[in-house]
Amino acid sequence: MTRQADLLVLGAGPAGTEAALAASEAGLDVVLIDEQADAGGQGWRAPLSGLTLPRKGPDAEAGDALRARLAASRVDRRFGRRVWSIGGAFRLDAAGPDGPEAYQAPRLIAATGAHERVVPFPGWTLPGVIGLAGATVLLKAQAVLPGRRVVVAGSGPLLFAVAAGIIAKGGEVAAIVDMDNRLAWAKRLPGLARRFDLLKEGLGWTWSILGARVPFLAGYGVRRATGETELSSVIVGPVDANGAPADGTERSFDCDALAVGHGLVPGGEVPKILRADHFYDRLRGGFIPELDPFGRTTIENLYACGDGTGIRGARPSAAAGRLAGLAAAYDAERLDERTFDALAALSLKALADYRPFADTVAAAMALRPAQVAAITPETIVCRCEDVTRAEIDAAVDAGAGDINQMKHFTRCGMGPCQGRMCGDVAAELVAQRRGVPRDEVGFWTQRVPLRPVPFDTMIGTFDYADIPIPPPAPL
Amino acid sequence: MSTAPTYDLGVIGGGVVGSTLALFAQRGGLKTAIIDRGPLCREASGVNAGTLTLQMTRVALIPHAMRAHAMWASAREWLGHDVGVVVCDGLSLAFTEREAALLEERAGKRRAAGAPITIVSRDEALRVEPGISDKILMAGHCVVDGYANAYLTGQAFRAALIEAGVAVMENRPVKGLERTDKGFVAETAEGPVTFRRVVLAGGVWIEPMMAWLGVHLPIKVLVNQLTVTERIRPVMRTVVGIASGLLSLKQYPHGTVVIGGGWQGLGDRERGGVELVPERLVGNIRLACHAIPELAGARLARGWAGLEAETADALPAAGPIPGIPDAYVCGSIHSGYTSGPSIARSLADVILGREPDLPLFPIDRLLKAATP
């Protein structure tokens, strides 16, 4: 049976949850769907049930507050549902705990968050190498350390969040390797200081890192990871401001884990499937939907908010979520113009307040073209299908002009992750090889499923006679 | 005013049909240009299920399908580039009495047309393909079956066409076609392209292409859904279908399983395959898992829809365009990935002034019905 509602919200991170709350408070019948066990998304993730973690820190508090408000609301919460299909006007199909489920509503808010980006280097496919964002998930939801002795490397604030998280849980950080040098961060201070509360959080991380006397290499990047069957050491070297390897001494750190990440890529599958208009924005992490200030896409009654619409971080995502929820309620004629304007003004202001901070952080996480240019030919770019940089270059030379044709030529992006991991870097490689702007090589054509889903959960139990087999073609 | 034609032949539409035609025409001595609005073979010819099967081929196409199967099997020799062709057995399953009757009737007619299809018992079928469900009653068995990797088609043809000397014009939509006293002028944003003869090989876009010449040929648009699993350990080695033809299933050497059978999604000629219908996708996958039970443990990696063309009588449109000298049409071939190369080759023969060794499908029959 299909659950009918006024509004469907996909994704219960800060963006989706706030959107659902705002729309529900305005009187809409809202269904909020997420594959996780509770609301909070990636940043404000709830710990796995049964785990009693020391609950402290602003993320945990913000997440708990959000979950409490959601629990007290009328929002119909559907957790543990992996949505695999999105149809026009608007239908979601999900694999749920008891089998297939369908939801339908005239309005949809997409709040599916981001994916992480790792710019490949030799050895990044070794067991023991994990993403920075993935490491935050281990630390937050499962209180698990990525390894006994961890090198934390890459760019952006997650670097410090992960290092501080490891230290707080009693783990050893072998080194922190930040692509940005100290000058880059100094230049960012004015932007960061615009949100003193968030800056303070960052300073807290730095404090605990300093206290642990962890070697901190600023202006360094990972050159390669080595090991026989699993990771045993990480070799790092200086990089310039654009991320390209620079002259200088390499250093090696023995470790059993490397948490590495180079920012986030918006997970905008839904607006892409529904063919909303998109544009490329390097600062925001990739191709993002065209939105009005309230999160309306170019498709009627389709709204999008949060990191899936461009990387901004959890708090701005929450504000953008409220705006999308209010807009959905207003468009459904549940809010009059004055109430809408008054409510929206608060979130618009919050969003504007966060902007300098968010832009500063986003800049630290944006893709660095020179880093991509420096990927060596034999390095694997698509790890699902083992496609190397040399194969991508060869495909371009053989006439593959856009990212989808490159995929046909190489199988890059054809594996289970469907290019969610490698897509941004692969597209950059195609654009660089052709010497054209990123826009020209496009983005992967988006298709179902949104995530790989097991057939048995999709198809449930059935009788052969009940399969709606259409009439055969003429003989 | 008319400029001298630059090419002896212009092929508009670079799917498997247009590409094969251009290749044989050029090798036959005609200076040929192929123009596609996108990259070569990225519509039906690049997104299809790649099944090279006689058990889904229309009876009238069996002779072409037999020859095309041999062409695909020897692609390395005449095409020179890999399309991942695997030749193997094929089984068409019957689970119910009704399907058994359908199977016997259809296999019989195809056999009469020259396809080496036999009906085998349940046990025999299980020997051919241990992966299939033991719930089957009987199966059609064909030793001339197999598949290609459709996504490699464009890469292979592109290289072959360039090596043969064909002028390959990709990402160049033709907006109109004008007839002059010397031939044809194709209008594109990058300027006109002129040729003495023309073939319209536009798949489902044959209808708007024919309109350029003032001919109305209705072409129905089918929106075929396909799904592919992530790589899994081997669960089957043959091509598996069912009696009604609404399943096509095989596992590629790298481990993915492609599930098709012509279940319909949403879309149109303007926007392409827009959306999959979840119930139909689930129906198709249920059927696949019923046929190969071990498939149920696999994960769906991706589903998509592509456009397949169909004429009023579901037979191809392949031959001269009546009333317009030097203009030809080629396409709308049911299971056209299998038979397309053979039909395109026959039309190339006609254009080269040779007698085709297999019959074409002139469109006079369709135009009579279409013009009031």
Ligand SMILES: Cc1cc2nc3c(=O)[nH]c(=O)nc-3n(C[C@H](O)[C@H](O)[C@H](O)COP(=O)(O)OP(=O)(O)OC[C@H]3O[C@@H](n4cnc5c(N)ncnc54)[C@H](O)[C@@H]3O)c2cc1C
């Ligand atoms: C892996 C990862 C870890 C991160 N860790 C941190 C951190 O520790 N600290 C920090 O400040 N920021 C972190 N970030 C950044 C942070 O996620 C964002 O800034 C913030 O959470 C954005 O909020 P959002 O609501 O837009 O998206 P998210 O919080 O990502 O929420 C999106 C939600 O959508 C759900 N979803 C998506 N697709 C589907 C589907 N098909 N079916 C069902 N559910 C679906 C997801 O399960 C998720 O709960 C992380 C990002 C990632 C990708």
Ligand SMILES: Cc1cc2nc3c(=O)[nH]c(=O)nc-3n(C[C@H](O)[C@H](O)[C@H](O)COP(=O)(O)OP(=O)(O)OC[C@H]3O[C@@H](n4cnc5c(N)ncnc54)[C@H](O)[C@@H]3O)c2cc1C
């Ligand atoms: C999902 C799916 C699964 C299938 N499975 C099988 C199968 O397993 N086995 C099988 O035998 N067959 C299968 N088929 C059928 C087969 O794919 C087609 O019959 C065959 O590919 C048609 O080839 P074509 O060259 O006629 O058309 P297309 O490949 O569609 O080529 C037409 C070309 O014309 C171009 N064009 C259109 N308009 C213009 C313009 N204005 N200017 C320039 N160029 C233009 C297009 O860009 C396109 O490249 C399947 C089809 C689909 C869609």
